[in-house]
Amino acid sequence: MTDSWANFKAEVGADLHLDLHGTGAEPGSEAGVRAGTGAGARARSGLRTGLRDALREAVRTGRLAPGTRLPSSRTLAADLGIARNTVADAYAELVAEGWLTARQGSGTRVADRAAAVTRKPGKPAHPARRPATRPALSLFPGTPELSSFPCPEWLKAYRKALTAAPYEAFGYSDPRGRPELRGVLAEYLARARGVHADPERIVIRSGYVSALTFLARALRARTPAARAVAVESYGLDHHWECFRSAGLRIPPLGLDELGARVGELDGMAGVGAVLLTAAHQFPTGAALHPDRRSAVVDWARRTGGVVLEDDYDGEFRYDRQPVGALQGLDPERVVYLGTASKSLAPGLRLSWAVLPEELVGMLSPHEGTSSALEQLALAEFIDSGAYDRHVRAVRLRYRRRRDDLMAALAAHAPQVKVTGIAAGLHAILELPPGTERSVIRAAHWQGLAVEGLSRYRHPDAPGEGRDGLMVGYATPTDSAWAPTLRALIRSLS
Amino acid sequence: MTDSWANFKAEVGADLHLDLHGTGAEPGSEAGVRAGTGAGARARSGLRTGLRDALREAVRTGRLAPGTRLPSSRTLAADLGIARNTVADAYAELVAEGWLTARQGSGTRVADRAAAVTRKPGKPAHPARRPATRPALSLFPGTPELSSFPCPEWLKAYRKALTAAPYEAFGYSDPRGRPELRGVLAEYLARARGVHADPERIVIRSGYVSALTFLARALRARTPAARAVAVESYGLDHHWECFRSAGLRIPPLGLDELGARVGELDGMAGVGAVLLTAAHQFPTGAALHPDRRSAVVDWARRTGGVVLEDDYDGEFRYDRQPVGALQGLDPERVVYLGTASKSLAPGLRLSWAVLPEELVGMLSPHEGTSSALEQLALAEFIDSGAYDRHVRAVRLRYRRRRDDLMAALAAHAPQVKVTGIAAGLHAILELPPGTERSVIRAAHWQGLAVEGLSRYRHPDAPGEGRDGLMVGYATPTDSAWAPTLRALIRSLS
Numbered sequence: 001m002t003d004s005w006a007n008f009k010a011e012v013g014a015d016l017h018l019d020l021h022g023t024g025a026e027p028g029s030e031a032g033v034r035a036g037t038g039a040g041a042r043a044r045s046g047l048r049t050g051l052r053d054a055l056r057e058a059v060r061t062g063r064l065a066p067g068t069r070l071p072s073s074r075t076l077a078a079d080l081g082i083a084r085n086t087v088a089d090a091y092a093e094l095v096a097e098g099w100l101t102a103r104q105g106s107g108t109r110v111a112d113r114a115a116a117v118t119r120k121p122g123k124p125a126h127p128a129r130r131p132a133t134r135p136a137l138s139l140f141p142g143t144p145e146l147s148s149f150p151c152p153e154w155l156k157a158y159r160k161a162l163t164a165a166p167y168e169a170f171g172y173s174d175p176r177g178r179p180e181l182r183g184v185l186a187e188y189l190a191r192a193r194g195v196h197a198d199p200e201r202i203v204i205r206s207g208y209v210s211a212l213t214f215l216a217r218a219l220r221a222r223t224p225a226a227r228a229v230a231v232e233s234y235g236l237d238h239h240w241e242c243f244r245s246a247g248l249r250i251p252p253l254g255l256d257e258l259g260a261r262v263g264e265l266d267g268m269a270g271v272g273a274v275l276l277t278a279a280h281q282f283p284t285g286a287a288l289h290p291d292r293r294s295a296v297v298d299w300a301r302r303t304g305g306v307v308l309e310d311d312y313d314g315e316f317r318y319d320r321q322p323v324g325a326l327q328g329l330d331p332e333r334v335v336y337l338g339t340a341s342k343s344l345a346p347g348l349r350l351s352w353a354v355l356p357e358e359l360v361g362m363l364s365p366h367e368g369t370s371s372a373l374e375q376l377a378l379a380e381f382i383d384s385g386a387y388d389r390h391v392r393a394v395r396l397r398y399r400r401r402r403d404d405l406m407a408a409l410a411a412h413a414p415q416v417k418v419t420g421i422a423a424g425l426h427a428i429l430e431l432p433p434g435t436e437r438s439v440i441r442a443a444h445w446q447g448l449a450v451e452g453l454s455r456y457r458h459p460d461a462p463g464e465g466r467d468g469l470m471v472g473y474a475t476p477t478d479s480a481w482a483p484t485l486r487a488l489i490r491s492l493s
Numbered sequence: 494m495t496d497s498w499a500n501f502k503a504e505v506g507a508d509l510h511l512d513l514h515g516t517g518a519e520p521g522s523e524a525g526v527r528a529g530t531g532a533g534a535r536a537r538s539g540l541r542t543g544l545r546d547a548l549r550e551a552v553r554t555g556r557l558a559p560g561t562r563l564p565s566s567r568t569l570a571a572d573l574g575i576a577r578n579t580v581a582d583a584y585a586e587l588v589a590e591g592w593l594t595a596r597q598g599s600g601t602r603v604a605d606r607a608a609a610v611t612r613k614p615g616k617p618a619h620p621a622r623r624p625a626t627r628p629a630l631s632l633f634p635g636t637p638e639l640s641s642f643p644c645p646e647w648l649k650a651y652r653k654a655l656t657a658a659p660y661e662a663f664g665y666s667d668p669r670g671r672p673e674l675r676g677v678l679a680e681y682l683a684r685a686r687g688v689h690a691d692p693e694r695i696v697i698r699s700g701y702v703s704a705l706t707f708l709a710r711a712l713r714a715r716t717p718a719a720r721a722v723a724v725e726s727y728g729l730d731h732h733w734e735c736f737r738s739a740g741l742r743i744p745p746l747g748l749d750e751l752g753a754r755v756g757e758l759d760g761m762a763g764v765g766a767v768l769l770t771a772a773h774q775f776p777t778g779a780a781l782h783p784d785r786r787s788a789v790v791d792w793a794r795r796t797g798g799v800v801l802e803d804d805y806d807g808e809f810r811y812d813r814q815p816v817g818a819l820q821g822l823d824p825e826r827v828v829y830l831g832t833a834s835k836s837l838a839p840g841l842r843l844s845w846a847v848l849p850e851e852l853v854g855m856l857s858p859h860e861g862t863s864s865a866l867e868q869l870a871l872a873e874f875i876d877s878g879a880y881d882r883h884v885r886a887v888r889l890r891y892r893r894r895r896d897d898l899m900a901a902l903a904a905h906a907p908q909v910k911v912t913g914i915a916a917g918l919h920a921i922l923e924l925p926p927g928t929e930r931s932v933i934r935a936a937h938w939q940g941l942a943v944e945g946l947s948r949y950r951h952p953d954a955p956g957e958g959r960d961g962l963m964v965g966y967a968t969p970t971d972s973a974w975a976p977t978l979r980a981l982i983r984s985l986s
Binding site for chain 2 (some may be wrong): 056060093095096097098099101111112142143146147149151154155158159162163167168169170171172173191194196206209210217238241245287290293294297323324325326328329341345346347348349350364365366367369370371372373374477
């Protein structure tokens, strides 16, 4: 018996004893255990687990040093007043796990390499975590009003879907997603967005990044010579990153009030695809001009390229009916990308893509999709009309907020020009060159988190950047909306 | 007016008229529309949508040829007995979408490039689809008994979680997943699997492939010189593919009855990680020997390598307590991978990884995770004890099935040796060399789908392959179990 064991026993022996007999077994109840009754078996299992965990922890933390010889199971059992098999079983488990070794002739010892794992003292947990001092109000774009999530209706749809689900829905399913949802979506997208959607060509993904990651891989495999995907010169870096990490370049297209300058595609080498937010450019807010819609589809037909249409907020257009999806013009050349993140909630992680036939076959059979149960719930939610009702209701709320924003600006900051207001969940306040940073700082002082346009600018975008403020007016809760608007106005003056 | 329009009108004019007036507007109700009442606005919206969709469809299918000039909105409105603005709005939408063009002086025409999209006649929808003639019974491994999914308890947890969820749970969240689930899992994994789990280091993914894809990327970025991940010489090809598609080689380790021969790692060049199914090798069923557990952790410490521990079915061990996770031996060197796919249902798409600290920081802030609502539901499900109850209940069922299998084999096919029976959801029936295919064919004739061991063999595995039958005894429903077992016995004789 080494010092290490003696110390361990001295320090924690009493606790261990107490723990062991506090697990549901009366001291002395080993008779019941040996008799093999159900209650006895459970009690013994508790004793074994308690002993095992206490020993493992002692080895892990180094309290029992490597090489320490443990008492025989008979000795320890007598010492603790429990059955010998209980100790032997605990030892055997720890041997199987590699904490202890058992060798003929040398007894049971703490394994040599099971040295104490020293953990570095608490580092900042994750780089993505926001600082603790963030402002209380926020106009960060990209999120719908989260408190408007229709909990009772969603729960009703989930319950109904779960109850009606066939057994196979709980298993590994079609990598495209559930057929029920693909069928309902095909009908919905045709009706609401003019998408030419065949359920066989719809794939459900757990978010845009997942969809873009698949597309990046598929595009590379499809046209190995095309090593670039053109993107808009303002957009989301983490979308661009999906292409970059697949080894694709991302040359930027210019942007003006008619949307992306798709004519520039003709001068670009090796471009196999272009990513466009055609209905409502993110973030600048322009709708792609009809001539450019035609031109980009022409480009795709002429060059064998693919258009990726990011229709992230196509359901939200306020002053006239939505512009239908570009995809309808040529479903063999345009990939349509949609999501429930703006219309319902990002937390659901439900996105979809409508693929040209040639890309459907490139989906790996083991490609991940999202939860089958929530896919069935969304199918039921759309099919019952709850989705349409929800979109109508929140569209009205967002439209009112946009009107509030316009009225407040007209009254208190008439010098500020607003763009991108016809659709979506955000507007752009144009700022005089060189003032973006100071306005963002001023907002921060007002307790308002707000983003500038410049952080969405492509690193290789030509010419001067634009100064502007992104106003994600869907983000605040109803009760925070009025103070948020006041803080915004104060930051502008 | 060209022939194309005249033909279109002759063919579908009557239908269109009927459709338009069947959308909720009474013929002649345009007065109400003009008066701007709510009901009138809705009716007009229905008329516009109907006209727009009929026209779009006609252009799409080629019934209205490119260049066709459409009647003026005034003419068509009079013709259909509806308001002129309704027609003008429908035209404007189709112009915005690119189907029509409107030019000063030449009126509204069908756009030149909006040619009919001809779709290839119905190809087989998806390569992953199984043939229609598949057998009615199945012993394919990898799936729990789907009819045992605890619907009422899960629904209860989902409802409770949804009701209690903070608003921010519906938004974009921590890329590691919900803190509620990570906290509960840390406690559960420590208790049930001996995992040294810190909630800050747990990441939730929508399935193993998603987790392995992240790990492949992180390992490449971490050690650019290490261009290989060693794997077991029998395993799942779609897991290996995650590494291959990240540009990593996958040299195979030999396998024997003590598990993977991890000693071979020392002779391999450029290996930065090793993927192991330590508790229950998939598919051969061996548990990694304690000496090898120590040896592989030693290897990782010595070389700076990483062990990826795939603990896919660690909760299912029948004849003794589970072997605790390897990860506990050194959380800074071992990544633990677990999943709800075997314990609950693959359809949930819920997996988790416990990462060494250095890998946590490599998670991109926009990495996709799975549905926040189902993460909260699983947290509640575990926390309430329902998860433990469910695992205990199905473990008992699977154990009975395994015993049925052993008894049936002993009685009717005593020559067949069975391995890998101590744990998991499948067993291996060893077959004489060269007989695997014929047994699978015989099973097929008995209406039983069953897989051979050889399809899990690494393409570069050295030596002779083993012949064997994979028996996924968890797969059949309760009512199918007896006939499935009979079909298996018949195929073996």
